[in-house]
Amino acid sequence: MQAAGVEQRDVFLDMVLRNDVVRAVLERAPGLELPDWWLTAGALFQTVWNVQDGRDPCTGIRDYDLFYFDGSDLSWEAEDAVIRRAEVVFEDLGATIEVRNEARVHLWYEEHFGVPAVPFRSSRDAIDHFAATTCCLGLTVDPDGQLLVHAPHGYDDLFAQRLRPNPVLAPREVYERKALRWRREWPRLVVVPWPATGQEQIPRP
DSSP states (O other): OHHHHHHHHHHHHHHHTTSHHHHHHHHHGGGGOOTTOEEETHHHHHHHHHHHTTSOTTTTOOOEEEEEOOTTOOOHHHHHHHHHHHHHHHTTSSSOEEEEEGGGHHHHHHHHHSSOOOOOSSHHHHHTTSSBGGGOOEEEEOTTSOEEEEOTTOSHHHHTTEEOBOTTSSOHHHHHHHHHHHHHHSTTOEEOOOOTTOOOOOOOO
16 A cells, blocks of 8 residues: 555656646745745646646646745734745746745634634644645655655545545535536546535544
8 A cells, every 4th residue: 555655646746747837836935935835735636637638737727825834923914025025936937826824824714714713733734624635735845855745635536536525624615616616627527525414523633
C-alpha cells in the first residue's frame, strides 16, 4: 500500500507541475517568507482533471489559492499587506493568486457561509475542512527546496474524477453549488451526494 501511495503521489506531482502557473507559484512563494504556506484547492485538483481530459492544464481554474498561517496578527491590515506584496510577486502570471491567512478565517466565515467556524490550527487543518475530500490537497516547498504534498484522503477519488462530500464545516449548499459549477466545466465528474443526515461533525483530536 505504501508503494502504491508513493506511485500515486508521483503521478499527481507530474500532472500538477504541467501547469505553468502552479510551477511559478511554487518557485516564487518561498520568497514571500510566509509561515506555513501551501498552494491548494482548485489549482491542484482541477489541473489534474484538465490533464486527464487532454485540455490545457490551466483551463477553467478561476484562481490559485495560496494559504499561510500567521496567528501573531489577526488584523485585516496585516493580511492585506501580505496580499499586496504577493500581487507584486505574481503580477506577470496572468492568473489570480488568492493569498489568505487561515488563522483569520473564523473571524469572517460565518458571515460569508452562514455557519460558525472554530479557529484553524494550521494551513493543513484549513485544507482538511474543504467542502469535498477530493479538494483536500496541498503543495509546499521545504527549506531544502523539496516539494511536500498534503493529501489526507489520498488520490483515488481525484484520479477517478469523483467528488466526495466532507461535511465537517461547509454547509451542504456550498458543496452542491461548487459541484454544479465544476460538473459544467468537467462533465465526467461524478458527484457523490451529500449525506442524508446533514452536517456530521468529526471530533477534533
